[in-house]
Amino acid sequence: MIQYIMQILPALLAGTKMTLSIFFWTLICSIPLGAILALGLVSNFKPLVWVLNVYDWLMRGTPLLLQLIFVFYGLPVIGIIFQRYDAAMVAFILNYTAYFAEIFRGGFQSVPRGQFESARVLRLTYGQTIRKIVIPQVFKIVLPSIGNEVINLVKDSSLVYVIGLGDLLRAGNVATARDVSLVPLVLVGIIYLALTAVCTIVLKMIEKRSNVWR
Secondary structure, eight states: OHHHHHHHHHHHHHHHHHHHHHHHHHHHHHHHHHHHHHHHHTSSOHHHHHHHHHHHHHHHHSOHHHHHHIIIIIGGGGTOOOOHHHHHHHHHHHHHHHHHHHHHHHHHHHSOTHHHHHHHHTTOOHHHHIIIIIHHHHHHHHHHHHHHHHHHHHHHGGGGGGGTOOOHHHHHHHHHHHHTOSHHHHHHHHHHHHHHHHHHHHHHHHHHHHHHHO
16 A cells, blocks of 8 residues: 555646646735725726726636636637646736735725824825735735635645646546556545645634734
């Protein structure tokens, strides 16, 4: 058994590397973009709000799996071609940006409007108000919701299997089909549990640190 595990482990670790790459770059790109889109959603410029609401509705109203298939298999019909990894990044970033935008929108709307008026009295610009007063509060408010999306992202990364990327789940499925054994899938489950456990611990540490900042 141990010898077999050592035999398939390199392929699973290579798949884990792909999974972590998708996870990392999706977070790095979608969280800032989500915050920017949230500012647009709470703005007074109605055409912008309408466009962003349509985008949010499309991204959150259709399955991520469908979006992956559309980007990789559908867009080439109109001449837009992405490599597998790039297609996964486009679909994941667009999808998670919409979710993070909605989370940040709720955070921005929970900040009392009186604080903006107080900032104007102190002669702070809009940018300074957002950066120094609003964002620190919003970060603490939305942190639990962001944590849930981070955990979901770890698991959603397995969807790239549908476009043929060699992620963790694909590596496990290949080994299972080849060797007619459930051991690879058990190891895949253990690795996913380990990844989500690490994310949970890190998020709890960040949340505890944010409570100290209060």
